[in-house]
Amino acid sequence: MAQPPLSEQQLIERYGPHLNQAPPGGWDAGLKIDKVVDTHCCFCGQQCGIKLKVANNQVVGFEPRYEFPFNQGKLCPKGVKRYLQGNHPDRLLEPLERDPSAAAGFRPVTWDHALDRTVAEIRRIGDQFGPDAFALLSGVSLTNEKSYLIGKFARLALGTANLDYNGRLCMVSAGAASKRALGVDRAPNPWSDIPLADVIIVAGANVAECAPITTSYIWRARDRGAKLIVADPRVTPLARTADVFLGLRPGTDSALYGSILHVLIENDWLDHAYIDAHTNGFDEAAAAVADHTPQWASEVCGVPADRIIEAARLWGTSATGMLLHARGIEHQSKGVENVNACINLGLATGKYGRPGCGVCTITGQGNGQGGREQGHKCDQLPGNRDITNPEHRAFVASVWGCDVDEIPGKGITAQEIVEAIHDGEIKGLLSICFNPLVSLPDTTFTREALDKLEYYAVIDFFLSETAHHADIVLPGSLHEEDEGTVTTVEGRCVKINAAVDPPGQARLDWDIFRDLAHRLGKGHYFDFDGTEDLFDEMCRASAGGSADYAGMTWDRIVDEQGIFWPCPEPGHPGTPRLFEGGKFFHPDGKAKFFPIRYRDPAEVVDDDYPIWLTTGRVVSQYLSGTQTRRIAQLVDQYPEPLCEIHPRLAATVGVESGDRVTVTSRRGAITVPAKVVETIRPDTVFIPYHWPGDKAANTLTNRALDPISKIPEYKVSAVRVEKAAGEAAVSITDTRDTRLHDGETPEAAR
Amino acid sequence: MIGGQMFVIDQSRCIGCEACVHACEECGTHRGTSLIHLEQIDPGVSTQTAPMVCMHCEDPTCAKVCPADAIKQNEAGVVQSALEPRCIGCSNCVLACPFGVPRYFPEPDQMMKCDMCYDRTSQGLAPMCASVCPSEALWYGTAEQFAERRPGQLINDFKFGNQNVRTHVATVVNDRNQGPLDLATMTVRERWQDDPFGLGAG
Numbered sequence: 001m002a003q004p005p006l007s008e009q010q011l012i013e014r015y016g017p018h019l020n021q022a023p024p025g026g027w028d029a030g031l032k033i034d035k036v037v038d039t040h041c042c043f044c045g046q047q048c049g050i051k052l053k054v055a056n057n058q059v060v061g062f063e064p065r066y067e068f069p070f071n072q073g074k075l076c077p078k079g080v081k082r083y084l085q086g087n088h089p090d091r092l093l094e095p096l097e098r099d100p101s102a103a104a105g106f107r108p109v110t111w112d113h114a115l116d117r118t119v120a121e122i123r124r125i126g127d128q129f130g131p132d133a134f135a136l137l138s139g140v141s142l143t144n145e146k147s148y149l150i151g152k153f154a155r156l157a158l159g160t161a162n163l164d165y166n167g168r169l170c171m172v173s174a175g176a177a178s179k180r181a182l183g184v185d186r187a188p189n190p191w192s193d194i195p196l197a198d199v200i201i202v203a204g205a206n207v208a209e210c211a212p213i214t215t216s217y218i219w220r221a222r223d224r225g226a227k228l229i230v231a232d233p234r235v236t237p238l239a240r241t242a243d244v245f246l247g248l249r250p251g252t253d254s255a256l257y258g259s260i261l262h263v264l265i266e267n268d269w270l271d272h273a274y275i276d277a278h279t280n281g282f283d284e285a286a287a288a289v290a291d292h293t294p295q296w297a298s299e300v301c302g303v304p305a306d307r308i309i310e311a312a313r314l315w316g317t318s319a320t321g322m323l324l325h326a327r328g329i330e331h332q333s334k335g336v337e338n339v340n341a342c343i344n345l346g347l348a349t350g351k352y353g354r355p356g357c358g359v360c361t362i363t364g365q366g367n368g369q370g371g372r373e374q375g376h377k378c379d380q381l382p383g384n385r386d387i388t389n390p391e392h393r394a395f396v397a398s399v400w401g402c403d404v405d406e407i408p409g410k411g412i413t414a415q416e417i418v419e420a421i422h423d424g425e426i427k428g429l430l431s432i433c434f435n436p437l438v439s440l441p442d443t444t445f446t447r448e449a450l451d452k453l454e455y456y457a458v459i460d461f462f463l464s465e466t467a468h469h470a471d472i473v474l475p476g477s478l479h480e481e482d483e484g485t486v487t488t489v490e491g492r493c494v495k496i497n498a499a500v501d502p503p504g505q506a507r508l509d510w511d512i513f514r515d516l517a518h519r520l521g522k523g524h525y526f527d528f529d530g531t532e533d534l535f536d537e538m539c540r541a542s543a544g545g546s547a548d549y550a551g552m553t554w555d556r557i558v559d560e561q562g563i564f565w566p567c568p569e570p571g572h573p574g575t576p577r578l579f580e581g582g583k584f585f586h587p588d589g590k591a592k593f594f595p596i597r598y599r600d601p602a603e604v605v606d607d608d609y610p611i612w613l614t615t616g617r618v619v620s621q622y623l624s625g626t627q628t629r630r631i632a633q634l635v636d637q638y639p640e641p642l643c644e645i646h647p648r649l650a651a652t653v654g655v656e657s658g659d660r661v662t663v664t665s666r667r668g669a670i671t672v673p674a675k676v677v678e679t680i681r682p683d684t685v686f687i688p689y690h691w692p693g694d695k696a697a698n699t700l701t702n703r704a705l706d707p708i709s710k711i712p713e714y715k716v717s718a719v720r721v722e723k724a725a726g727e728a729a730v731s732i733t734d735t736r737d738t739r740l741h742d743g744e745t746p747e748a749a750r
Numbered sequence: 751m752i753g754g755q756m757f758v759i760d761q762s763r764c765i766g767c768e769a770c771v772h773a774c775e776e777c778g779t780h781r782g783t784s785l786i787h788l789e790q791i792d793p794g795v796s797t798q799t800a801p802m803v804c805m806h807c808e809d810p811t812c813a814k815v816c817p818a819d820a821i822k823q824n825e826a827g828v829v830q831s832a833l834e835p836r837c838i839g840c841s842n843c844v845l846a847c848p849f850g851v852p853r854y855f856p857e858p859d860q861m862m863k864c865d866m867c868y869d870r871t872s873q874g875l876a877p878m879c880a881s882v883c884p885s886e887a888l889w890y891g892t893a894e895q896f897a898e899r900r901p902g903q904l905i906n907d908f909k910f911g912n913q914n915v916r917t918h919v920a921t922v923v924n925d926r927n928q929g930p931l932d933l934a935t936m937t938v939r940e941r942w943q944d945d946p947f948g949l950g951a952g
Contacts, residue, residue, distance in 0.1 A: 027782030064881040080772040208765035212884035237765040304948040
């Protein structure tokens with residue numbers, strides 16, 4: 001029975017989000033700092049180094065970590081204020097059980113009760129419906145060690161095939177495209193290569209807001225004279241400075257990149273020697289774009305043809321170049337094709353395996369890169385191994401000490417798990433660090449599915465909107481409460497250090513899984529004393545896989561400020577740059593072109609829904625906002641979702657900035673204030689997705705999936721935009737400086 | 751210059767992320783109060799934003815117009831917040847500063863402004879805002895480090911109508927011999943920015 005015990009409003013009043021705005025004791029507490037801990041920011045795949053200041057077993061502030069090479073002290077606003085997630089009034093401190101008769105909707109219970117009930121429900125559902133009827137949804141904010149443990153726990157303790165993770169909403173399109181083209185799933189370059197590029201294409205990546213630290217790498221390239229090309233439906237803060245701006249229509253990326261390949265071929269801006277020596281499939285890829293002329297693409301994409309030609313010229317004639325892509329091209333029903341279209345551009349011009357050359361995804365989530373390598377994904381085993389490959393299964397079984405048949409087969413993906421719950425095929429769910437009610441498309445559908453669960457247990461540190469549906473809530477650990485490793489956007493494995501202990505009765509996540517495994521009678525597979533044990537086992541399980549960590553130790557990672565995989569044996573220096581010498585990871589050592597022809601997105605505009613909707617993030621919020629919607633300064637920076645709309649469209653709709661608009665798709669409708677800006681296409685509106693309930697942009701988005709990566713099409717929906725009847729306008733004037741003038745408090749200034 | 755290090759501001763690189771705004775609040779001398787400014791240049795038209803720290807003028811206008819003699823420079827040239835016992839809250843400084851930096855706070859009835867994180871810079875550490883700025887729009891280091899890292903020349907002469915102002919904080923230009931910067935007349939735009947989506951073409 002997984003319906004919320006109380007109304008959403010009642011649960012929010014009790015469990016938040018409430019806002020933490022000052023360190024423990026207030027700004028002038030003058031606490032004596034007991035220790036300063038070198039670690040990393042918990043938000044986003046950049047994994048900036050940061051020092052956390054600790055007093056009385058509480059994180060009370062931060063200090064820039066100048067000596068960490070990736071960010072050299074730099075932080076975005078989320079990093080600056082990340083310490084305020086600690087000592088938070090909303091922190092879950094004891095196990096809870098759903099109880100509609102309790103004033104809070106949940107009653108505190110003992111750990112024994114919470115775990116025993118969970119185990120009993122896992123057994124009941126397994127006995128009645130089979131082990132695959134109980135699913136596990138995980139998150140890639142978790143360390144490598146936890147990701148590895150959860151993969152093993154799902155397979156050996158739950159015995160379910162149906163484990164997947166919210167990385168499914170992140171970079172799986174990039175991973176799938178890279179694997180099939182290059183034989184491996186990792187950004188091929190250290191970020192120190194970016195300043196060495198003579199041309200940089202930023203493809204569907206809002207770098208300034210979603211990977212802010214990458215901005216300085218791009219500036220350093222431009223300081224050397226590099227040209228910047230940005231393709232985005234919006235003039236993002238980085239796009240503002242571009243040499244060439246390709247303001248394309250949402251969902252037309254493969255037409256744009258196919259057309260650029262067309263122009264490269266037409267002008268012979270190709271590296272024939274490289275294509276011949278190191279790739280397969282060029283002719284098919286070239287044939288696929290034979291009719292993708294810039295004039296044709298100009299119509300499809302809504303971008304002037306001369307800009308497409310200029311972008312191709314810059315890419316094709318520059319000695320070095322990097323293409324950075326992110327969710328803009330990946331969050332589509334053609335996500336894998338879009339990425340392959342970009343990889344084709346790198347291969348056609350030989351821009352791989354050299355300083356300043358590569359096509360890289362900017363992984364979004366904190367451990368987006370590492371989380372997917374350690375067997376935490378429905379189709380993978382540790383070391384980025386394939387769960388359907390008999391040799392891979394046999395190797396992992398040998399490390400785990402289990403019979404190979406004990407490892408279930410390939411399960412279904414995150415969105416498919418929710419659909420299977422909706423269909424009644426999956427009856428039970430355990431989730432950790434995943435808030436699908438905000439982050440999955442078609443919120444109404446997700447809510448219906450959660451309501452149907454027979455049993456739902458959640459491990460988390462705050463009660464997310466999804467956790468409102470839980471039968472049992474197990475208080476887990478925050479990033480700063482546990483140690484382990486994560487693997488960054490660069491493929492660099494770095495060390496996370498614990499700063500404080502979990503408060504109250506909260507426990508370390510790995511300890512909860514170990515305890516559950518013991519109670520499920522599978523304790524013999526989970527006989528470890530701490531996360532360093534887990535790391536060592538994980539490295540052994542990765543040995544020989546493409547993501548090979550076998551040569552790493554925690555000590556080395558700390559001493560060397562991180563190690564890039566593959567690092568196959570002790571003493572191996574790690575591999576910052578992949579594909580040097582034109583060596584790719586396929587058995588023949590060659591990369592593969594894929595023939596990519598443009599096709600329409602799953603939903604296209606029509607008379608009823610004539611406007612394109614695209615969604616994304618703002619710099620002050622992280623993903624579903626479970627953490628960042630609880631930090632006052634970050635909330636104040638961008639308090640609620642706004643609908644960005646071009647003045648031409650706004651005039652048609654009859655609204656000005658601050659007027660409320662109702663945006664309606666085939667899935668539902670939300671009403672939010674309009675923000676009229678000239679920096680978005682007139683045929684497109686943008687709404688960021690970090691909020692739940694009646695502010696959830698994902699109420700509008702489409703559950704259409706990429707056929708290979710199974711990523712949902714967040715970036716392209718058809719909507720109608722109308723002035724909201726009877727709704728008062730609100731002031732959404734950018735408060736950046738006005739709120740600082742005259743000493744007004746932020747609240748008063750709004 | 752504090753111990754050979756200097757502050758450089760290059761607003762053209764700003765991405766508007768507000769890391770500086772939040773980091774300023776962490777400064778040890780005014781904890782909980784952010785004093786840096788971050789302006790939207792042309793809201794609704796451009797995503798251009800610009801941070802503004804105190805430029806720490808050699809001959810600060812704010813101090814000259816203060817009727818209470820409350821605004822002092824320290825030995826390193828850092829122009830400080832108004833001395834609380836002296837400040838009468840008249841806001842002359844707020845109106846007079848050519849860069850729009852000082853701000854009057856009704857509570858505690860005092861002008862407060864950027865003091866270049868003197869608690870940090872006096873110890874050889876970069877100010878909070880320049881430490882965290884992801885785009886190096888705010889930067890702190892020696893002139894030699896700047897020259898190694900970035901193109902452009904540093905300039906600290908500004909012109910506001912008939913008033914020439916020389917500052918301790920520098921900004922970046924292509925040619926420092928061009929004379930004092932007249933900020934009111936400057937515009938730099940890529941041509942595509944007049945029509946980002948090519949609407950005029952069709």
